[in-house]
Amino acid sequence: MRPAGRAETDSLYFTYPAFDPPRGAARHTLSERTPVAIVGAGPVGMLAALTLARHGVRSVLLEARGTFNDGSRAICVARQSFHILQSLGAVAPFEAKALGWTTGRSFYRGQQILEFEMPDGPDERFRPMYNLEQQYIEQFLWEAIRNEPLVDIRWQSAVTGLVPAEDGVALDIADPEGSYTLPADWVLAADGARSAVRRALGLRLQGENYEGRYVIADVKMAHDYPTIRRALFDPACRPGGTVLIHRQPDDIWRIDYQLGEDEDAEEAIREDVVRASVASVLAEIGHDAPWELEWWSVYSANTLALDEYRHGRVVFIGDSAHIVPIFGVRGLNNGLADAHNIGWKLGRLLTDRAGPGLIDSYTPERRGATLDVFANASKSARFMTPPTRGWQVMRDAALGLALTEGWAGALANPRQMTPFTYADSPAVLADDPGFAAGPAPGAAMIDLSLGGDFLSDRLPPDFTLVCFDAALAEEVAAQPGAPAVVRLDDDPRIHARLATGAASAYLVRPDLHIGARWRHATAAGVAAAMHALTFREETR
Amino acid sequence: MTPDQTESVYEALARAIDRAAPEPPEQVLARLCLLLARALDDPAQVDKAIEAALRAPPGPDGGR
Ligand SMILES: Cc1cc2nc3c(=O)[nH]c(=O)nc-3n(C[C@H](O)[C@H](O)[C@H](O)COP(=O)(O)OP(=O)(O)OC[C@H]3O[C@@H](n4cnc5c(N)ncnc54)[C@H](O)[C@@H]3O)c2cc1C
Numbered sequence: 001m002r003p004a005g006r007a008e009t010d011s012l013y014f015t016y017p018a019f020d021p022p023r024g025a026a027r028h029t030l031s032e033r034t035p036v037a038i039v040g041a042g043p044v045g046m047l048a049a050l051t052l053a054r055h056g057v058r059s060v061l062l063e064a065r066g067t068f069n070d071g072s073r074a075i076c077v078a079r080q081s082f083h084i085l086q087s088l089g090a091v092a093p094f095e096a097k098a099l100g101w102t103t104g105r106s107f108y109r110g111q112q113i114l115e116f117e118m119p120d121g122p123d124e125r126f127r128p129m130y131n132l133e134q135q136y137i138e139q140f141l142w143e144a145i146r147n148e149p150l151v152d153i154r155w156q157s158a159v160t161g162l163v164p165a166e167d168g169v170a171l172d173i174a175d176p177e178g179s180y181t182l183p184a185d186w187v188l189a190a191d192g193a194r195s196a197v198r199r200a201l202g203l204r205l206q207g208e209n210y211e212g213r214y215v216i217a218d219v220k221m222a223h224d225y226p227t228i229r230r231a232l233f234d235p236a237c238r239p240g241g242t243v244l245i246h247r248q249p250d251d252i253w254r255i256d257y258q259l260g261e262d263e264d265a266e267e268a269i270r271e272d273v274v275r276a277s278v279a280s281v282l283a284e285i286g287h288d289a290p291w292e293l294e295w296w297s298v299y300s301a302n303t304l305a306l307d308e309y310r311h312g313r314v315v316f317i318g319d320s321a322h323i324v325p326i327f328g329v330r331g332l333n334n335g336l337a338d339a340h341n342i343g344w345k346l347g348r349l350l351t352d353r354a355g356p357g358l359i360d361s362y363t364p365e366r367r368g369a370t371l372d373v374f375a376n377a378s379k380s381a382r383f384m385t386p387p388t389r390g391w392q393v394m395r396d397a398a399l400g401l402a403l404t405e406g407w408a409g410a411l412a413n414p415r416q417m418t419p420f421t422y423a424d425s426p427a428v429l430a431d432d433p434g435f436a437a438g439p440a441p442g443a444a445m446i447d448l449s450l451g452g453d454f455l456s457d458r459l460p461p462d463f464t465l466v467c468f469d470a471a472l473a474e475e476v477a478a479q480p481g482a483p484a485v486v487r488l489d490d491d492p493r494i495h496a497r498l499a500t501g502a503a504s505a506y507l508v509r510p511d512l513h514i515g516a517r518w519r520h521a522t523a524a525g526v527a528a529a530m531h532a533l534t535f536r537e538e539t540r
Numbered sequence: 541m542t543p544d545q546t547e548s549v550y551e552a553l554a555r556a557i558d559r560a561a562p563e564p565p566e567q568v569l570a571r572l573c574l575l576l577a578r579a580l581d582d583p584a585q586v587d588k589a590i591e592a593a594l595r596a597p598p599g600p601d602g603g604r
Contacts, residue, residue, distance in 0.1 A: 390558035390561075391554045394553050398550065401592075404595050407546055
């Protein structure tokens with residue numbers, strides 16, 4: 001919502017573009033069959049289109065609106081999402097605009113009781129977290145696909161129905177100039193929390209709704225505080241409640257505050273009430289200079305997901321598949337990982353570089369990640385908004401002890417990072433028992449400083465063998481269907497981090513998760529792993 | 541105790557307080573303290589823990 005007198009996209013700092021629906025000659029080919037149709041050009045749909053294009057697959061991206069989503073919504077972009085953008089060659093504008101951060105501070109009744117650092121170091125190309133308004137996230141993704149010949153973006157084009165068939169789906173589409181049917185081999189449903197595709201297939205999200213409701217308000221102000229996440233527990237401005245404060249680019253600050261049980265949501269989002277609530281938070285943090293209200297919304301903590309993300313030729317990605325609580329900052333990050341995961345898998349399948357079994361690994365991997373988010377988010381939710389007296393008493397006890405006892409502070413750490421490990425995935429091979437340490441198959445590949453650049457800078461958006469031995473590198477590269485090869489120096493510092501020797505190797509998947517690793521790698525072993533991980537034969 | 545174990549204890553205590561309801565939390569927590577003190581079998585350690593507990597910022601009712 002915006003202050004009275006300002007339209008939905010009338011922002012203090014962002015100019016919303018206005019996109020036309022397909023016109024003129026473009027209309028002659030609207031009904032031409034497409035290998036992939038993506039419903040929804042939110043951040044998740046656009047990232048899916050970009051990933052498919054990088055794998056040489058054409059897509060039609062259908063978006064009901066004529067511009068980007070209103071309001072800044074999701075603002076925290078995690079390191080792993082930056083790695084995804086990097087591997088797609090799209091990270092530069094994000095890095096230039098976003099505010100990286102590593103530190104969080106917790107306050108209890110006005111007193112700082114805890115400061116935590118998220119894992120970071122000289123081996124990391126990216127900071128653990130970046131703050132960036134969702135409009136920019138969408139704008140930068142759009143800039144990455146707008147001139148991409150393999151992506152056909154159709155604005156003001158709403159999907160109004162769909163008919164699944166054996167070898168594809170027929171989508172009904174309405175735009176201001178008419179309506180038509182688009183046949184597609186595959187459909188990626190990226191149409192958000194109120195997914196029309198989900199409804200058309202008669203599917204429902206399953207899970208829990210939590211009690212905690214938050215108002216999220218963005219204000220523009222010149223406020224002198226570094227990019228550090230501030231959490232205020234039981235502050236004077238909202239007794240018994242919790243407040244989060246984040247800095248965003250362009251002097252925009254995100255104030256999230258919890259509504260009390262007795263507060264009516266309807267009333268809480270009235271402009272005068274929001275203004276008064278924000279003013280009291282700003283008074284508490286000592287901001288006495290002018291500020292302007294930019295946008296606000298109300299958000300509740302849900303853990304809802306589809307039981308199965310794939311239904312025939314329709315695959316759900318992002319908010320259409322799962323709604324996660326705000327605290328984990330996973331809504332967007334989880335969705336981007338979905339899009340990237342199905343993007344490379346479908347990309348390989350549709351360019352004849354993988355068997356259909358690869359697609360079956362999508363639900364277990366990404367639904368597993370969502371369930372992991374749920375588990376962490378439930379813990380965070382209990383800490384941020386204790387649901388009962390017992391959780392309240394213990395939460396306050398932990399906060400009370402955090403100042404003097406480090407272990408109690410750990411209970412208050414929001415643990416927002418660490419990408420999920422695809423431990424039991426069919427698209428990951430069993431670990432080589434020769435390894436005693438280092439990142440295991442299924443985990444995200446770690447980054448390494450290589451003196452000047454980073455390992456992640458050298459990983460292309462496809463399977464990559466990371467090894468040390470020149471002969472192995474040459475032999476692998478000469479094989480048909482070989483992964484890309486990145487050869488590292490035989491350096492003890494690197495061996496210590498990867499638990500490798502000169503003959504070892506890691507096989508990194510296109511999504512930067514580890515598919516396999518060997519203490520003593522052979523070209524034949526790598527070829528067999530590529531065969532298995534791309535499901536070239538159904539019977540392995 | 542590992543951080544995970546500390547967290548499990550924290551969660552078990554929260555659930556215990558809820559199970560004891562409507563009895564006020566301080567009753568069940570006071571009994572628990574006595575039981576734990578006996579199990580610890582070290583009065584000096586108990587005194588130290590009491591002092592550490594009192595160093596914390598004021599509790600919900602003694603705050604403002
Ligand atoms: C008010 C609000 C506040 C939020 N705050 C946070 C936050 O603080 N932190 C956080 O991590 N996450 C937050 N989120 C969640 C975050 O914005 C989402 O996780 C993220 O946008 C998901 O991206 P998506 O692309 O899956 O869906 P969306 O961004 O919702 O995009 C879906 C797109 O599909 C389009 N669409 C829908 N139906 C059709 C149709 N029938 N035909 C064609 N197009 C269609 C829509 O117009 C939309 O552009 C918030 C969400 C909301 C709504």
